[in-house]
Amino acid sequence: MKTVRLDLSHSPYDIHIGQGLLQRVELIVPLLPQKQVAIVSNETVAPLYLEKLRASLEGAGVCCHSIVLPDGEQYKTWETLNLIFDGLLANRCERKTTLIALGGGVIGDMTGFAAAVYQRGAPFIQIPTTLLAQVDSSVGGKTAINHPLGKNMIGAFYQPRLVLADLDTLNTLPDREFSAGLAEVIKYGLIDDFEFFEWLESNIERLMSRDSEALAHAIERCCRNKARVVAQDEKETAGVRELLNLGHTFGHAIEAGLGYGAWLHGEAVAAGMMLAAHASHELGQIDDESVARIKALLTKAALPVAAPDLGLARYRELMAGDKKVESGRIRYILMRELGQCYAGELPLDVLEKTLKTGCDR
Amino acid sequence: MKTVRLDLSHSPYDIHIGQGLLQRVELIVPLLPQKQVAIVSNETVAPLYLEKLRASLEGAGVCCHSIVLPDGEQYKTWETLNLIFDGLLANRCERKTTLIALGGGVIGDMTGFAAAVYQRGAPFIQIPTTLLAQVDSSVGGKTAINHPLGKNMIGAFYQPRLVLADLDTLNTLPDREFSAGLAEVIKYGLIDDFEFFEWLESNIERLMSRDSEALAHAIERCCRNKARVVAQDEKETAGVRELLNLGHTFGHAIEAGLGYGAWLHGEAVAAGMMLAAHASHELGQIDDESVARIKALLTKAALPVAAPDLGLARYRELMAGDKKVESGRIRYILMRELGQCYAGELPLDVLEKTLKTGCDR
Numbered sequence: 204m205k206t207v208r209l210d211l212s213h214s215p216y217d218i219h220i221g222q223g224l225l226q227r228v229e230l231i232v233p234l235l236p237q238k239q240v241a242i243v244s245n246e247t248v249a250p251l252y253l254e255k256l257r258a259s260l261e262g263a264g265v266c267c268h269s270i271v272l273p274d275g276e277q278y279k280t281w282e283t284l285n286l287i288f289d290g291l292l293a294n295r296c297e298r299k300t301t302l303i304a305l306g307g308g309v310i311g312d313m314t315g316f317a318a319a320v321y322q323r324g325a326p327f328i329q330i331p332t333t334l335l336a337q338v339d340s341s342v343g344g345k346t347a348i349n350h351p352l353g354k355n356m357i358g359a360f361y362q363p364r365l366v367l368a369d370l371d372t373l374n375t376l377p378d379r380e381f382s383a384g385l386a387e388v389i390k391y392g393l394i395d396d397f398e399f400f401e402w403l404e405s406n407i408e409r410l411m412s413r414d415s416e417a418l419a420h421a422i423e424r425c426c427r428n429k430a431r432v433v434a435q436d437e438k439e440t441a442g443v444r445e446l447l448n449l450g451h452t453f454g455h456a457i458e459a460g461l462g463y464g465a466w467l468h469g470e471a472v473a474a475g476m477m478l479a480a481h482a483s484h485e486l487g488q489i490d491d492e493s494v495a496r497i498k499a500l501l502t503k504a505a506l507p508v509a510a511p512d513l514g515l516a517r518y519r520e521l522m523a524g525d526k527k528v529e530s531g532r533i534r535y536i537l538m539r540e541l542g543q544c545y546a547g548e549l550p551l552d553v554l555e556k557t558l559k560t561g562c563d564r
Numbered sequence: 565m566k567t568v569r570l571d572l573s574h575s576p577y578d579i580h581i582g583q584g585l586l587q588r589v590e591l592i593v594p595l596l597p598q599k600q601v602a603i604v605s606n607e608t609v610a611p612l613y614l615e616k617l618r619a620s621l622e623g624a625g626v627c628c629h630s631i632v633l634p635d636g637e638q639y640k641t642w643e644t645l646n647l648i649f650d651g652l653l654a655n656r657c658e659r660k661t662t663l664i665a666l667g668g669g670v671i672g673d674m675t676g677f678a679a680a681v682y683q684r685g686a687p688f689i690q691i692p693t694t695l696l697a698q699v700d701s702s703v704g705g706k707t708a709i710n711h712p713l714g715k716n717m718i719g720a721f722y723q724p725r726l727v728l729a730d731l732d733t734l735n736t737l738p739d740r741e742f743s744a745g746l747a748e749v750i751k752y753g754l755i756d757d758f759e760f761f762e763w764l765e766s767n768i769e770r771l772m773s774r775d776s777e778a779l780a781h782a783i784e785r786c787c788r789n790k791a792r793v794v795a796q797d798e799k800e801t802a803g804v805r806e807l808l809n810l811g812h813t814f815g816h817a818i819e820a821g822l823g824y825g826a827w828l829h830g831e832a833v834a835a836g837m838m839l840a841a842h843a844s845h846e847l848g849q850i851d852d853e854s855v856a857r858i859k860a861l862l863t864k865a866a867l868p869v870a871a872p873d874l875g876l877a878r879y880r881e882l883m884a885g886d887k888k889v890e891s892g893r894i895r896y897i898l899m900r901e902l903g904q905c906y907a908g909e910l911p912l913d914v915l916e917k918t919l920k921t922g923c924d925r
């Protein structure tokens with residue numbers, strides 16, 4: 204087991220990465236203010252892992268309620284969140300009942316938000332079961348639900364007390380979901396960890412075959428990167444955390460433009476990172492070879508490298524509606540060189556050329 | 565104008581109390597990260613004060629959106645909250661748009677919660693227009709909405725950047741609402757400010773005639789008391805803040821037992837404080853004369869001094885559902901002496917006698 208510590212001054216916590224962690228109840232129990240938990244999962248993940256987790260917790264004398272939600276991003280809404288509150292209140296759960304998220308990013312984001320606002324704040328533990336959730340969404344305390352007018356518009360910064368990334372759970376993850384998670388993994392290499400980018404180039408086949416040792420290394424490295432950034436800028440005010448949005452300004456536009464669900468988030472981020480690479484190349488900051496290396500790595504990860512052709516106007520409109528907007532100007536995460544990103548703006552003509560080069564047509 | 569400072573280490577803020585504050589835009593503008601605000605009010609308060617506030621803000625070059633909600637505790641729900649999000653998103657408000665609550669505690673609680681979770685946290689200003697909101701709900705950062713299974717079950721601790729208590733707005737407040745606010749005022753005297761309790765005994769008639777000078781003194785004193793407690797225990801973890809619940813364990817049971825809306829919150833708190841007084845008397849802690857003084861003051865404030873007779877079993881059931889419960893035991897705020905409260909439990913037989921003495925029959 205590897206452990207990454209997230210060093211927040213007021214509420215530091217550990218991210219454990221390894222095999223068989225669902226049974227390692229001694230990692231969880233000391234963190235519970237009361238021996239009562241509510242495990243929140245969904246209809247896909249619950250049949251696979253809920254009983255295992257429940258059995259190990261009950262073995263340690265913990266009273267477990269479980270709340271099983273429908274599966275899918277389309278349920279990341281207030282109505283579904285309310286099912287969590289209904290379950291908690293029906294079981295008379297107090298504000299010291301710990302909420303445990305068992306699932307991917309959707310379950311993690313919703314459960315975290317439910318914990319943030321249930322009786323003004325209940326304890327919370329993340330057990331992420333997708334690669335994306337293990338390297339990204341479970342770490343850092345961003346929680347949210349969607350609003351009909353925008354994704355993740357309603358939420359809170361709310362830190363878990365523990366993140367348990369059990370590598371065994373990844374064995375049942377569909378290939379497409381696994382690749383989508385790799386997009387976020389590759390993102391960390393591109394943001395500011397060139398050494399990791401090169402490691403990924405050498406080990407992408409091992410990752411694709413879900414080799415535990417390679418996965419453990421990659422997940423630990425991502426968590427370490429994210430933990431460092433989050434510790435510097437917990438609430439996304441200092442701009443440091445902004446870099447984690449590499450590929451996301453474009454990516455969110457792609458997801459919204461195609462209609463949520465058409466592409467997976469990670470797929471849209473992959474195409475978005477390619478657009479960021481093209482834009483940076485257009486600005487004269489990275490060379491042809493760098494663009495080619497990014498493209499090759501994403502391709503080996505079975506990710507899209509061309510963005511859908513929504514047209515300049517539609518892209519701009521979609522990106523202006525994205526929430527990473529300061530007084531109307533759109534911010535992009537761009538590449539100064541391979542493995543080194545910064546936040547900035549894009550002149551309109553550069554954006555136009557970028558879309559010409561980077562979109563499927 | 566009087567000013568009380570709430571000394572929170574990370575986000576201190578001022579509570580200004582005085583006449584004509586709606587026009588004192590120079591108190592607001594320096595606190596806005598962007599010259600854009602969304603004023604949230606309701607159908608009763610908006611016609612009275614919204615234009616005045618809007619005119620003064622627009623005069624200072626601030627772009628104002630306004631969101632007018634239906635009036636009433638029954639609208640303190642997710643559906644109504646969503647109207648705030650709809651309004652913010654329809655106007656493309658960013659996370660630096662400041663939300664201003666203009667209204668009583670319902671508007672304050674909902675707007676505060678909306679600000680807490682809109683894009684994971686937008687700036688927030690309170691302009692309380694009821695006495696209850698000026699002395700209690702606008703100070704301290706507790707925000708919430710109701711859930712069908714419980715009042716204030718979903719919420720956040722989220723501090724405003726400023727509280728403006730404009731005494732002029734109290735002139736239009738219905739008498740019953742005004743008295744309900746006085747219940748919370750009297751509460752502060754009882755908790756741990758005997759000097760203030762005696763001041764209230766001497767000045768209750770001036771308060772009832774809404775004398776501005778007396779009101780300013782009382783509101784300042786209440787805010788000072790609440791600010792001190794909140795600064796010591798921002799998130800209600802240390803037990804200090806618990807004392808603010810004097811009369812509330814019983815009061816919430818009364819509100820729920822009669823059906824929300826039958827009694828005003830402050831009315832239920834008044835009857836709840838009388839029950840707390842009877843219980844403390846039963847425990848041998850305060851004498852007959854003290855009980856009589858509390859009763860006399862509440863009566864002069866036109867508040868109920870007898871609780872509805874819901875029966876012992878129903879009271880217990882209702883209070884066990886109240887959220888101030890630690891592992892199933894019910895906590896009460898009781899009086900050690902007149903003007904000095906503490907948190908503790910009540911033996912069943914004492915509770916029974918208390919209800920016998922304190923309930924209307």
Ligand SMILES: NC(=O)c1ccc[n+]([C@@H]2O[C@H](COP(=O)([O-])OP(=O)(O)OC[C@H]3O[C@@H](n4cnc5c(N)ncnc54)[C@H](O)[C@@H]3O)[C@@H](O)[C@H]2O)c1
Binds near residue numbers: 307336355374
């Ligand atoms: N909070 C953050 O910082 C953050 C960061 C990135 C993404 N997100 C959010 O995360 C969400 C995406 O997360 P995701 O990619 O994990 O999607 P997801 O939670 O929808 O999971 C993807 C699919 O895999 C299934 N699944 C999960 N674990 C499985 C397992 N072990 N075996 C088999 N199937 C399994 C799920 O039921 C689902 O059908 C989005 O809502 C996004 O907004 C949040």
Ligand SMILES: NC(=O)c1ccc[n+]([C@@H]2O[C@H](COP(=O)([O-])OP(=O)(O)OC[C@H]3O[C@@H](n4cnc5c(N)ncnc54)[C@H](O)[C@@H]3O)[C@@H](O)[C@H]2O)c1
Binds near residue numbers: 669702707
């Ligand atoms: N957050 C906290 O710490 C806290 C503390 C106490 C109470 N509360 C909450 O506050 C709420 C009660 O607040 P409230 O008593 O202010 O009730 P309220 O907000 O419902 O206001 C009472 C009535 O007075 C009207 N009104 C408001 N200002 C007026 C004015 N100036 N002139 C004429 N009419 C006016 C309102 O429209 C409403 O009809 C409850 O929901 C309670 O849970 C919160």
Ligand SMILES: [Zn+2]
Binds near residue numbers: 387451468
């Ligand atoms: Zn992402």
Ligand SMILES: [Zn+2]
Binds near residue numbers: 700748812829
């Ligand atoms: Zn109250």
